[in-house]
Amino acid sequence: MPWLQLYIYTNRTEAEALEDILLAAGAASITLQDNADQPILEPALGETPLWDNTRVTGLFDADIDTALCSAAIANGYGKPLPPHKWEQLEDKDWEREWMQNYQPIHFGGDLWICPSWLEPPQPEAVNLLLDPGLAFGTGTHPTTFMCLQWLSEQDLNNQTLMDYGCGSGILGIAALLLGADQLAGVDIDPQALLATADNAQRNHIAAERFPVYLPPKCPEQQFDTVLANILAGPLAELAPTLTSLTRPGGRLCLSGILATQAETVMSAYRDHFQFDPIRQQDEWVCLSATRIH
Structure with missing residues (x-):
């Protein structure tokens, strides 16, 4: 038309x-x-x-x-x-034109994200099937890309994780495909919870392995790893919550942060976490840390 x-x-x-x-x-x-x-x-x-x-x-x-x-x-x-x-x-055939803009993305190691309509370049790799949709997160933005790179470098076998601000579910699904045992997702947007559940099902992940919650229903337990790809302001405000969700010795990965905001976010967590060297892509950074007490 x-x-x-x-x-x-x-x-x-x-x-x-x-x-x-x-x-x-x-x-x-x-x-x-x-x-x-x-x-x-x-x-x-x-x-x-x-x-x-x-x-x-x-x-x-x-x-x-x-x-x-x-x-x-x-x-x-x-x-x-x-x-x-x-x-x-x-x-033009706009649907086909739109689909051509999305190609498989390699995040390091064996981790790939592939649109569902394309054959994975490496079928034997860890291939997360994800189509662009209503909830944020297809892996192309530097904030998400760096989180996925970080996840691909971790030993997640038998780990429990929390994805706070799960969006499309991309980080949690990647963690489960990389060997995590159990994951919980939290988001303020009901549409994000629906998208996460749909994407988990598309990747053959049982609902009981990736339950999702609105913040008031967030599980009161500690996790081996906590992920939060949100924005700098909310990350600083959520420091007590995310700290309480991370077990002593557990890992924390924070993203959605501009390089100029890194120190402000880190200062909100330093009483309890030892930070790794900062990971940066363009003007964005990803912060990872270990809870020390």
Whole structure:
């Protein structure tokens, strides 16, 4: 099915207003993107930040009258539209195009993550089957990549693990496939718990080996290893919780942290943990440590 895209170049305040206007004008979807290479890496609690220079993209049926549609959008906007243009979207098999963007990823050792529609490059390796979905985490982001690298280097045989902020379940599933005995997952998002359970089933992991919980139902026990790939602020706030979940002599792996935030996060845990050398990829770091008391 052919489509037209309307690009509008504006600021953060106007971008939010234009979303509803474009939807009312018949847009099938709206995308907001950075138009000036201004990264937003970790918003403050309760914030939904946008870029100073934002490109608003509306996707429309190719049969629409663009002049009438532009007039309707300008009328809803209440003033002349910011710089904008219409563009024909190339007619492709978009589902196939999307699938081609995801290829198997090697994380070190025997660990691979493979989309379910592709044959694993090394069938005899530890192959985690994972398709992009609603919950965060396909292994491509540096924060997840470094956690998976760290897991691939550990001896997890007969270990119990906690994945706090399990998202898609990628870290927990990898740990179980690498030899862990039992794993519990916790997340504040019910959709993440559903995604984790679905991905565990896809990888032939029985539900009783990877139960998932909302935080109030988190098991009150200690684990051999605790994983948390969240963000720096929550990781610092969760230090008492994650410490209590880690047995003395157990291991801790924290990610979702910018290099500039590493010292702040480490200081929240230093009373109980001895940290390893910092692992870094681009501007992100992964912290691992052993609980000393």
